[in-house]
Amino acid sequence: MSSETALNAVWVVLAAALVLFMEGGFSLLEAGLVRTKNAVNVTMKVFVDLTFGVLAFYLVGVHLAFGSDVGHLWGFGPAIAPANVPQVAFILFQIGFAIAAASIISGAVAERMKFSAYVIIVILVCALVYPLGAHWAWGANGWLANMGMEDFAGSAVIHAMGGFMALGFAKSVGPRAQRFNADGSVNVFAPSNIPLASAGAFILAFGWIGFNAGSTLNAYDPRLSSIALNTVVAAASGGAAAVMVNIVRFRVADPSMMMNGVLSGLVAVTAGCAFVSHWAAVVIGAAAGVLVVFATGWLDAWKVDDPVGAFAVHGAGGVWGTLAVGLFDTSRGLLTTGHVHLLLVQLLACVVYPLWGFLTSLGIGWVLHRTIGMRVSPETEEEGIDVVAHGIPAYNELERFTDL
Amino acid sequence: MSSETALNAVWVVLAAALVLFMEGGFSLLEAGLVRTKNAVNVTMKVFVDLTFGVLAFYLVGVHLAFGSDVGHLWGFGPAIAPANVPQVAFILFQIGFAIAAASIISGAVAERMKFSAYVIIVILVCALVYPLGAHWAWGANGWLANMGMEDFAGSAVIHAMGGFMALGFAKSVGPRAQRFNADGSVNVFAPSNIPLASAGAFILAFGWIGFNAGSTLNAYDPRLSSIALNTVVAAASGGAAAVMVNIVRFRVADPSMMMNGVLSGLVAVTAGCAFVSHWAAVVIGAAAGVLVVFATGWLDAWKVDDPVGAFAVHGAGGVWGTLAVGLFDTSRGLLTTGHVHLLLVQLLACVVYPLWGFLTSLGIGWVLHRTIGMRVSPETEEEGIDVVAHGIPAYNELERFTDL
Amino acid sequence: MSSETALNAVWVVLAAALVLFMEGGFSLLEAGLVRTKNAVNVTMKVFVDLTFGVLAFYLVGVHLAFGSDVGHLWGFGPAIAPANVPQVAFILFQIGFAIAAASIISGAVAERMKFSAYVIIVILVCALVYPLGAHWAWGANGWLANMGMEDFAGSAVIHAMGGFMALGFAKSVGPRAQRFNADGSVNVFAPSNIPLASAGAFILAFGWIGFNAGSTLNAYDPRLSSIALNTVVAAASGGAAAVMVNIVRFRVADPSMMMNGVLSGLVAVTAGCAFVSHWAAVVIGAAAGVLVVFATGWLDAWKVDDPVGAFAVHGAGGVWGTLAVGLFDTSRGLLTTGHVHLLLVQLLACVVYPLWGFLTSLGIGWVLHRTIGMRVSPETEEEGIDVVAHGIPAYNELERFTDL
Amino acid sequence: MKRIDAIIRPEKLQTTIKALRQVGVTGFTVIPVQGRGQQKDAVGVYRGHAYDINLHPKIKLEIVVSDKYVPATVQAIIGAAQTGKMGDGKIFVYDILEAYNIRTGEIDETIDELNQKREDT
Amino acid sequence: MKRIDAIIRPEKLQTTIKALRQVGVTGFTVIPVQGRGQQKDAVGVYRGHAYDINLHPKIKLEIVVSDKYVPATVQAIIGAAQTGKMGDGKIFVYDILEAYNIRTGEIDETIDELNQKREDT
Amino acid sequence: MKRIDAIIRPEKLQTTIKALRQVGVTGFTVIPVQGRGQQKDAVGVYRGHAYDINLHPKIKLEIVVSDKYVPATVQAIIGAAQTGKMGDGKIFVYDILEAYNIRTGEIDETIDELNQKREDT
Numbered sequence A, B, C: 001m002s003s004e005t006a007l008n009a010v011w012v013v014l015a016a017a018l019v020l021f022m023e024g025g026f027s028l029l030e031a032g033l034v035r036t037k038n039a040v041n042v043t044m045k046v047f048v049d050l051t052f053g054v055l056a057f058y059l060v061g062v063h064l065a066f067g068s069d070v071g072h073l074w075g076f077g078p079a080i081a082p083a084n085v086p087q088v089a090f091i092l093f094q095i096g097f098a099i100a101a102a103s104i105i106s107g108a109v110a111e112r113m114k115f116s117a118y119v120i121i122v123i124l125v126c127a128l129v130y131p132l133g134a135h136w137a138w139g140a141n142g143w144l145a146n147m148g149m150e151d152f153a154g155s156a157v158i159h160a161m162g163g164f165m166a167l168g169f170a171k172s173v174g175p176r177a178q179r180f181n182a183d184g185s186v187n188v189f190a191p192s193n194i195p196l197a198s199a200g201a202f203i204l205a206f207g208w209i210g211f212n213a214g215s216t217l218n219a220y221d222p223r224l225s226s227i228a229l230n231t232v233v234a235a236a237s238g239g240a241a242a243v244m245v246n247i248v249r250f251r252v253a254d255p256s257m258m259m260n261g262v263l264s265g266l267v268a269v270t271a272g273c274a275f276v277s278h279w280a281a282v283v284i285g286a287a288a289g290v291l292v293v294f295a296t297g298w299l300d301a302w303k304v305d306d307p308v309g310a311f312a313v314h315g316a317g318g319v320w321g322t323l324a325v326g327l328f329d330t331s332r333g334l335l336t337t338g339h340v341h342l343l344l345v346q347l348l349a350c351v352v353y354p355l356w357g358f359l360t361s362l363g364i365g366w367v368l369h370r371t372i373g374m375r376v377s378p379e380t381e382e383e384g385i386d387v388v389a390h391g392i393p394a395y396n397e398l399e400r401f402t403d404l
Numbered sequence D, E, F: 001m002k003r004i005d006a007i008i009r010p011e012k013l014q015t016t017i018k019a020l021r022q023v024g025v026t027g028f029t030v031i032p033v034q035g036r037g038q039q040k041d042a043v044g045v046y047r048g049h050a051y052d053i054n055l056h057p058k059i060k061l062e063i064v065v066s067d068k069y070v071p072a073t074v075q076a077i078i079g080a081a082q083t084g085k086m087g088d089g090k091i092f093v094y095d096i097l098e099a100y101n102i103r104t105g106e107i108d109e110t111i112d113e114l115n116q117k118r119e120d121t
């Protein structure tokens, strides 16, 4: 085995491990931000991503995404890996990406979706919806790739699409009971466990270095270190901006906004991390941090209930990040070079992926509503999904149990 | 320093870091699955692994395991590392393995074992019991290695042996008070903190990629990526199978079974990850997922109390995984090639390691009972070990403390 | 790109990721060790390190630390990276170091410092205080570097300095209300969540392998694996020693001492990990473990309130570790070679860094007290900073919220 | 002066507090409790063993009011906390002899009868 | 109609509930509390400082029953919760004047006396 | 025999316990509660929405003592728990009819009146 392949294998496998570890981050973040009575349920959903999602993508999705191109729309047959990267390492890394896309949804539909409906959604997303979108930008000869679209690690392909799927499913399943009052005002449902959520945010930030830098799929890529630095500074400016805006607008340094600002900065820099300079990464992150605070408010205004802010982080941040490549790309960006072509292509991507995500999720939701049902019963919602669907509450201080 | 050695050093050190991080996973998993009043105690036990266990293996065990062979039974002198891997990197990686074996025990004896007894057990296991077993399969000229036994990363050497030691010690220390009723029925002791436990499971899964792929001890091993992929798909099918079986048998998607299914899939694929194809890894994982649900029931039937399911995951999963190599090995497996020899050798390993683990643990237990005692007093058990042995409860919301 | 640079980039980026992940460790450790009502606040402080701290060091500090030397005192202009390491990878790694130094402070001033004051402190520390200190020992031509001072990964530069800054700020902000009684006795404020804290300790230990071994900044450094092994065995002996001393002195196996022992062992071996033998690493760690128990007591005697033990771990452990290089360095140590020169230089460093940290923190504290104020109001302290400054308590079991 | 102990569903706490405010009751104490009554047990399952979740999370309100406020308070609680399904909870009323306000160190002035008594003396 | 407050050891909760069921008491409310009495203090140690764990975790049961059930209920609790060691707990009994069922919005029909009263009217 | 329910600030628990010990009250039960009274609401903000933190963490002490200890106990609590600011809490006193000690299974001997009664019989 050549030295080059060996190093690439090590690099891609370790990066994939980091990406897969992000599932733990999603799980903790969401378990911390929902109410106690549904903390087991969101955790279990992320395990569904890690099990059913992995199998669905490995058995079906990866071929659709990375097989030989069929009409620029989907792939077929064995996945085609870049040169000098073992194919299986490539597949492993892509598995991590696919289930990340699915995990974005889990938080947005938390506290009211049926477990069985979620399992089906994850299987469909990992086997079909995400792979098609991935093929367009990343597959050999995908139609958007051919147009010159740039999305290094998936602001559009994963986050914008995932964020708009989160939006679609959140709309489809409806808000949690009593979330909105008749007069349109919002009831605050307090997050159950902030330190747990913050642990999740740190794990996500940690894994993101593998997510972005690993997307080189090539240890010899001279941009590798720069990508990692861009990732970290965008996270920093995203969090800093979000917390400052939040203090100005709402007086407090809201931990959920600090975390979501960091994550939003990460989401936004994901598309451009290999194409933009460090100062641009700082700007992209900061803008994403501002955006996440406002986007959180929009959802409330639209009466869509997204318990963890998945849309504000991934949807809004992803669209902004995709666009930002058109502005800041060092060789083709509008602001850096005056060229407008790339920006137009990126704009197209900003329509295609959100639409694809939103429409497919509404469609899947429509079918689910008419078949197995998408939403737990009002009684279950009131009691919490944990006991009903999983047999056990998240926290048990009192030993109140006897065998039947 | 040659490029090859440098890359190997990086690879093995990072893999070792991942394996050592698994201790954090054990700690959280166990702290989440026991009752609140003993959460500090199980956490402390894992710190014992990380401290006394590391020292015991580093000072004594590593020589017994990997020193020059003495009669095919044990080693002596400096550890012998594979070519082109710095010896200290090899030792570091093996330290991670040794304390993983010890950590398996901590959960099974949770909530009733004396802290001092546990310290002694860890020292003995890391200094003597595990190293001997490791030498047989992995040492230069170990007797099982010479017979052609295959255990790539330790389904037999670590997990089956560790799982049966867990069984032996759990039997030896006896069940928790009131766990079993006179009529043989089981009282459910609710886990204190499911999200914490799930964080532990995610960390374990993350670390396992280093555990299995790192066992190449060679970045140039062409199987490296394939091992990582096998690890992940087996985890996925293990979790998926366990949760489906649990839903069919018991109606709910039990989070502890989902986690243990994932872990059991990982345990089972550990022996064969370098020798079997990907579809075989999926099958091995799925079977382990089914097995873990049933094995959990067996323990109850045998009236052995294993609070975290260590035996079901590591004992049962490890034996199955060891056997599975004999079935699915691509060049020597029964189902894949029709050869029966390897299967017979693996069968032998499936007797040797469980027996070695079970008998030594019963022996150590016997001595401990007759010397310093193995079990806390009934009063301590009732009050919880945390306050008595560690001076502080795990969670303190009320400020109820004054200095004496 | 040469193979060497590629491997170095991968190595340094992954090590930097591990170091950055340590922030998550700090956050959990501190959130677990403070009282519930301030758990969000300490978590938010670590996010401040990860956002404002990163930007301050990236925009300002890195030049002061690693730019071209000006009078052996500070740097100027672009950071100078070692040969064959991409400059940005080097910068990324150094970012992780800078914010680690800042994070040490957050725990010591927990539960009573204003959030705004902390933001300013972090910016000053990451932009000025730490970079100057770093330049002296690590910058091109720094005055202590020129004298032959050895601090491989920062026992002095980061931990001793950070620990004494923690001491200075803790003194400056004053103890928590009711911490000390009139007669000098100490009131125990129970830590809110031990399993959370232990998760943090495991993450820190995991990241530390990247912290120390990554400081080679060179995958071809023959000492790389040995550094990692030294790190792990020192952690082990630190924890083992601390818990044994604590049992002898105070009867219980205190989890906070076990964790702090492990961390103290890590801190102490950080300076010498590349220069001392393995047995010396064991000794250095063990001594640090003993030290941490006593140092914790000293702080109480001095009536300084350090809720997480930051001084005992980083300050005391850092000074000891810096000194220990002078004793155990394999080529210049007093005990190993009889030479006294290195020890004297190290002694000087043991004066310079603590003093630098202590005096700058007192100075900054003095200014803050006279300007925006450093301490929250007694009402806020009583109620907890979480609700007042961050709008939300850490844990919310009861749904007690309605919109205004 | 009477004490009213009301055991209600957790999700009815906020509407009950609003209802209390409307009838002029502004002081009360809230305790999360676990209760058992006619409400059907839930059945949990852990590791293959079904177990009875024989206690349901409830909220207990403790309210001390003047005698004459009792009927209005009770009605306010019933109005706000009722769903008509098993598990709505109970209200118990009993006598309180004395009430002190710790802040003033004197007899509590927020309760009518006591106010009366204070003025009398 | 009386209220019985029983403070017991946490680990005796399930047997006590069983005992209550056997004497026909099916409604009660459970609250985790911290108590102090004759039970010896535990001593904790944190960072070298011993501290008094001067409160012990207990469970409080609040049970409202008809007068005539009081002796049986008290006996059932004592029978189930007694270990004979310090810290077993106490039972306090006091008068309840009225009881309402929130679900029906009326006087509670599960308590004998009230049932009687309702039938009378 | 009376029961005294005292609702105090959480940070006053230890001084209150000390004060109780000094007047000879050694048995009591402590419950963390959430209370509402004249204390000003705190305002939380989560994701851009202000919300009323209309319940404040308090500690409830339940103390059963002989009639003659009531004034001293009440004074001890007031002395220890008072800060003079809104939110100091309340003390309520009411009658207890019977008290049993679960350990002995008999009428409680720690309460004066009962002791008296026992000796009489």
Ligand SMILES: Nc1ncnc2c1ncn2[C@@H]1O[C@H](COP(=O)(O)OP(=O)(O)O)[C@@H](O)[C@H]1O
Pocket (backbone or CB within 6 Å): D007, D034, D035, D036, D037, D038, D039, D056, D058, D085, D086, D087, D088, D089, D090, E026, E027, E028, E029, E030, E062, E063, E064, E065, E101, E102, E103, E104
């Ligand atoms: N006799 C009782 N004594 C004390 N608390 C009771 C009693 N009966 C019911 N409760 C409390 O009231 C709650 C609701 O009672 P339940 O019988 O389920 O309501 P409903 O009568 O509306 O069906 C119980 O969970 C328990 O906390």
Ligand SMILES: Nc1ncnc2c1ncn2[C@@H]1O[C@H](COP(=O)(O)OP(=O)(O)O)[C@@H](O)[C@H]1O
Pocket (backbone or CB within 6 Å): E007, E034, E035, E036, E037, E038, E039, E056, E058, E085, E086, E087, E088, E089, E090, F026, F027, F028, F029, F030, F062, F063, F064, F065, F101, F102, F103, F104
């Ligand atoms: N006078 C009292 N008032 C209120 N609660 C009390 C009183 N005395 C004891 N208790 C409660 O009863 C519990 C057990 O009391 P303890 O004296 O320890 O039991 P025993 O009398 O069986 O030794 C205490 O922890 C406390 O909660």
Ligand SMILES: Nc1ncnc2c1ncn2[C@@H]1O[C@H](COP(=O)(O)OP(=O)(O)O)[C@@H](O)[C@H]1O
Pocket (backbone or CB within 6 Å): D026, D027, D028, D029, D030, D062, D063, D064, D065, D101, D102, D103, D104, F007, F034, F035, F036, F037, F038, F039, F056, F058, F085, F086, F087, F088, F089, F090
């Ligand atoms: N009428 C009442 N009934 C029951 N509890 C009350 C009542 N009034 C006040 N409380 C309790 O006392 C606590 C303190 O009351 P508050 O009015 O804030 O104190 P203060 O009168 O000293 O300002 C409240 O949080 C609540 O728990």
